[in-house]
Amino acid sequence: MTHVLIVGSGPTGLTLAIELARRGVDLRIVEKSPEPPAGVRGKGLQPRTLEVFDDLGVIDEILATGREYPDLRSYQGDQVVWEGRMDEIREPSAAVPYPNLIMQPQWRTERILRDRLAALGHRVEFGAEVTGFEQDDEGVTVTLSSGESVRCGYLVGADGGRSAVRKGLGVGFAGETFESERMLLADIRTGDLDRDHWHVWGSMEKQVMYFTICPLPATDVFQLVAPGDGDLVALVAEHAPHVRIDEIVWRSEYRVNIRMAERFRVGRVFLAGDAAHVHSPAGGQGLNTGVQDAYNLGWKLAIGSEALLETYEDERMAVAEHVLGLSTRLYREADAQRGDNTNQLDLAYLGSPLSVGERGGERLGALFAEQRGTGFLQLGGTGRVLPPLDGQKGVILVRPDGYIGYHGDESGLSAYLSGFGIDAPLARAAR
Incomplete structure (x- = not known):
């Protein structure tokens, strides 16, 4: 039985597939289109997404073939009447290694991600459309347009705003x-x-x-x-x-379209990317929010505990609601601010059941080289670990997606891990 079947091969579905593949999870990714898209839809990659792409091992090609957004030149007829920028070019820092919005045609972003997935041993199955599915306590049975019946542990709809998976669930798309x-x-x-x-x-x-x-x-x-x-x-x-x-x-x-699904999960079926939320084009938020959905969900599906999977909808619905409000303001209000509001670096999971302690839910914003890979990162405490950041007291456990899960006394760490079904060896110490 396939553990995870992903429907849709845009940036969301591909990011999720890479996350699962590099953890050795059995997966398939299907796409109803007969071939990859040719045109450019989304083209802006936000700083937080670039950090994700660093972790996925594709950042070098993304930066080599993309570029920072060019200066604007405004015309009346053939006369230049104004020149300037919509954002400020910033220098990289230890806390923000990729500070600038990068222009990259979506078709190339997808091609780079497909190549990475292929290097991990998996390929998109084009021309394979989901025509129906049924779930039970043990898994999901999915029917493809070829007539094939696929049995999987979990089904993820990353199949766009007209999502067949969302419609099959009967989940409303409010907006x-x-x-x-x-x-x-x-x-x-x-x-x-x-x-x-x-x-x-x-x-x-x-x-x-x-x-x-x-x-x-x-x-x-x-x-x-x-x-x-x-x-x-x-x-x-x-x-x-x-x-x-x-x-x-x-x-x-x-x-x-400005819409959000009323649920991001029903049983063993999850929604991500445009299948869960569609945005106005302003601010370049849609593609990037979908990538973050996948980055949140991938490691949770790999571990697979129910307590952990329950946090996906809680965390990502709150973010999607915030981002939809932001992109709508940017679309409607000419003077709405971009920059720090749109780079997605300040998004956090404050209040999530997974976020414990003073800094729980925050993006770590440091030690990016140490964070690369599929494990947790422990700062402070006993054993072979990194010392606390800037004199920070207690133990910090960084989730695989770069957010602080636990911040507190070392004595409480074991209970935190076991409470979410995370085996202690998965919480590797930083070397």
Whole structure:
């Protein structure tokens, strides 16, 4: 029996698959599309996601093929009327090794993650759609479009906003779909713009954006984003007649959706990523929040205790609700702040049953090299461990996803571990 069947091979599903694969968990990952996507949807990787990708072993290629967001250049017709940045470029530090938002086309992020998964011995099964499933006390029986019946211990729906898994569970998807608010995305080629700026056309007087054209790193393609769903060639010709579109490589229109599932777990079935929450495009939160879902869930599924699995919904629903509020404000309010509000470094699991002690639930924000890998990290106490941070008293146990689980007297650590079904040898000491 497959231990975990993952439905959906976007960044969320792939992150989860890598997390399970590097722990030796038996898994399958299926995708209804016959082949990997070609167009660019999400393209912003937040600092916290970059820390996750460091742990997963893909950060070097992510940084080598991506780039920091370019300076903005705003036009009226062919005249430059303003230049500047939407964020401040920051230097790395011990606490924040990846301080800047990185632009990386989603198709390439997925390809890098697929390559990492392949190195761990697993591949995405494309063209395999889930047509139904039933669960019982011992597992889940899933039917695929091929007619195959798959028996698994747990099923994870990471299959997007139209999730077949969520619908099969009958879980509500509360929120709004703004039928009149549509966005156009297109990957285009043009020889009339430089690749050092993010080019913007709009009217400051009318407080309206006509369209933006952004160079995608390590490609010869630009991404055009515009409100509405009209003729993009005519739109560009109207406001930027000096810019000729040589080729439209890919295009897509979508409605703005802001929704969250009413449950992230029903029995042995879990929801993650867009299957659990969909965001406005503002602030680059959707893809990144999905990666964090998977990073939270992976190590818990690998250990598999019920007490631990129960914490997934509690922790991630609270984060998703917060992030949905943030991305909605960024979409609605022109002066809403990004930067520290969107980098996801301050997200924490305060109040979670897993968070015990003064610093319980906080991101550790230190010792990133020591945190790499699949185990827990113990700071302070007896044995071969690192000394406390900055004179911090007591023992700190860092979860595999980089958050402090336990902070307190060493005498209480064993009870904490056993209470969540975590075998003591899994709580490795830092060397």
